[in-house]
Amino acid sequence: MITPRFSCTQTEAEVIVKMYCPSVRASDVEINIEETLFSVHVNPYFLRLNFPRSLKGDEDASASYDAGSGYLTVILSKETPGQEFKDLDLLAKLLAPRPSAEPPQQPVIEVLSSEDAAAGDEQDAGEELAQRTQQLTLEQQEILRAAENDWQLPQEIPEPLPQLKTTPGYRYGxxxxxxxxxxxxxxxxxxxxxxxxxxxxxxxxxxxxxxxxxxxxxxxxxxxxxxxxxxxxxxxxxxxxxxxxxxxxxxxxxxxxxxxxxxxxxxxxxxxxxxxxxxxxxxxxxxxxxxxxxxxxxxxxxxxxxxxxxxxxxxxxxxxxxxxxxxxxxxxxxxxxxxxxxxxxxxxxxxxxxxxxxxxxxxxxxxxxxxxxxxxxxxxxxxxxxxxxxxxxxxxxxxxxxxxxxxxxxxxxxxxxxxxxxxxxxxxxxxxxxxxxxxxxxxxxxxxxxxxIEREPDSDDESEDEIERMLPAPM
Known part of the structure; x- marks a missing residue:
């Protein structure tokens, strides 16, 4: 597909997209609008633009083709008339892919009731701790006993692991x-x-x-x-x-x-x-x-x-x-x-x-x-x-x-x-x-x-001194 030469302007209620598509059939123009995303296809040209604000649907858009000049003009209706669509002159920004959706939020823990569980918490705490202690390794148990006796164990921050490389080269640019x-x-x-x-x-x-x-x-x-x-x-x-x-x-x-x-x-x-x-x-x-x-x-x-x-x-x-x-x-x-x-x-x-x-x-x-x-x-x-x-x-x-x-x-x-x-x-x-x-x-x-520079004698002074030496002495 060929990206046509295009420009965008706007009025209070509309966005006008003008594309140079010579020698095409106007009946083959396909327009699709999805919120801020606009695309138009007419073989062999394809244009997809991502606008900063929402547009109305396909039914509110209109297109006209001038076979003499080869320009296809598409008029899009703004979702909210009067809104300003900024940076319409930055074509690379309009052509950039739509930003990825934000990652899903982490699940939120909701506390339904704390009264029913409060009574049994203290009773079950000792049994749960005993079960977990039995599952510890010998080394972990020694560390736990040392902590109970307030021993001063040495603490070191582990060094970060080197980045895993699967090829001998490095990336750049x-x-x-x-x-x-x-x-x-x-x-x-x-x-x-x-x-x-x-x-x-x-x-x-x-x-x-x-x-x-x-x-x-x-x-x-x-x-x-x-x-x-x-x-x-x-x-x-x-x-x-x-x-x-x-x-x-x-x-x-x-x-x-x-x-x-x-x-x-x-x-x-x-x-x-x-x-x-x-x-x-x-x-x-x-x-x-x-x-x-x-x-x-x-x-x-x-x-x-x-x-x-x-x-x-x-x-x-x-x-x-x-x-x-x-x-x-x-x-x-x-x-x-x-x-x-x-x-x-x-x-x-x-x-x-x-x-x-x-x-x-x-x-x-x-x-x-x-x-x-x-x-x-x-x-x-x-x-x-x-x-x-x-x-x-x-x-x-x-x-x-x-x-x-x-x-x-x-x-x-x-x-x-x-x-x-x-x-x-x-x-x-x-x-x-x-x-x-x-x-x-x-x-x-x-x-x-x-x-x-300061030590260099003045060339003009040197010339004058030389001239004076060449002149005959006064009588």
Whole structure:
């Protein structure tokens, strides 16, 4: 079946779904409505949408087909006229499967009467205890006697059992849903893969060690100091404004973006609160990479943009997503410590790998991340769609779009909360990044570079002194 290109609008009492279905028979249209779920089938097209509120039944719906334009228009009646159906422009959210029903409640114990049983409770208690004691093993009886004598028995917390593994490989990607994408990595020119041929079998703890070691190896003090001293072009990049951070309230996805959303995976993500918390942190690292490429290209991607986006993202290069420190127990909030450690990973990569390695540039990218998050999931999804477009057109790095960006686009559109994104934006914006957390003695290098600049004599003064020496002495 083919998913047609479609759009949704609404009035006070109706929802209008307009689909592009050229060369079909209008008599073959089948419409089905079940509360919030709407589906339409006309060979070879099939569309199923899950709306946020209930609709009236099939008998209240109507459809019309324009053979000239190829558009099928279906008008659905709202169950409660006047209700607003939000997010009708988020096509991926409408296409997402209906969330699973809540698990059944545990049976509730109801006490019918406590008076009748109270009299015999004390009498039966001794007999029941004696019967249970006879059934205990010798070791259990010794423990019970020790407890009666108030002996101080040693108590130890058993260590958790290791996770049962049935295969030698480890999963990775969005919610650890993927494997097998790096089986033939030795035969491809993947310059950003820091795990080598062991990408499929490397555990998460080892991935992080390899990533940190590789960052330390690529760190170049001279390159950093050179960009610190000669920063004319970097200063130009700092004053550039990302158009997505200054755009107005009137937001509409383009036709190309809508077509891309139709091709996104349609999955149901059963993420735990802790996993969801980690996804928001990983999203911040993706947006940092996006912000860096946007600034250095001024939102005009180059052939190197796919490499830049990939090499700056720890979840791509070493399959090492956030969190990089134990997360707070409150899944709805973000502590300063975990934001600091999360962005420190992006800062390290921005100072070790790309062409422009500047702390001020990294700080500008962090400000962009905060601004993009503050714009909400629509703008964040647009940034992710742009990342997907760049990666999809690269012959090697497209796989990171498959295992990360595609699912992030769907999850952001269908499940991300604007309120949570706003809270993350505030945490990122108010964060005070410290250079010492990077671990490369940046402050000392900058002080040395500044001293060297101050020691350099003024070239103009040198020229004047040389001219004076060349002139003849006065008579």
């Amino acid at each position: 969005f919610l650890d849903m993927y494997s097998g994408y790096f089986r033939h990595v030795a035969h491809t020119e993947n310059e950003i893969n820091e795990l080598g041929a062991d990408a499929e079998t490397c555990p998460s703890s080892e991935r992080r060690k390899l990533r940190l070691n590789h960052e330390d190896e690529k760190w170049d003090e001279e390159h950093y100091m050179a960009d610190y001293v000669e920063d004319e072009y970097i200063q130009e990049l700092l004053y550039w404004l990302n158009p997505h951070t200054v755009s107005g309230e009137d937001f509409h996805y383009s036709e190309e973006e809508n077509m891309t959303m139709l091709r996104l995976p349609r999955k149901e993500y059963l993420a735990t609160p802790q996993q969801t918390h980690s996804l928001y942190l990983t999203l911040a690292t993706l947006l940092f990479s996006y912000a860096y490429d946007c600034r250095t290209t001024q939102h005009d991607p180059t052939p190197e943009s796919a490499w830049t986006l990939s090499v700056l993202t720890p979840a791509f290069t070493a399959l090492d997503p956030a969190p990089y420190t134990p997360s707070s127990s409150n899944s709805s909030g973000f502590s300063a410590e975990e934001i600091l450690v999360t962005l420190a990973a992006s800062y390290r990569r921005a100072l070790a790998f790309p062409l422009y390695r500047s702390w001020a540039l990294a700080e500008a990218c962090r400000a962009d991340v905060a601004a993009l998050l503050g714009k909400g999931k629509r703008v964040v999804a647009r940034c992710l769609l742009e990342m997907k477009h760049i990666l999809d057109h690269h012959e090697v790095y497209y796989l990171y779009s498959k295992i990360w960006v595609d699912d992030f686009c769907t999850w952001t559109l269908a499940h991300a909360s604007d309120e949570t994104l706003g809270g993350l934006a505030v945490a990122v914006k108010s964060l005070k990044m410290e250079k010492k957390i990077i671990g490369w003695h940046l402050e000392e290098l900058e002080a040395s570079a500044q001293e060297a």
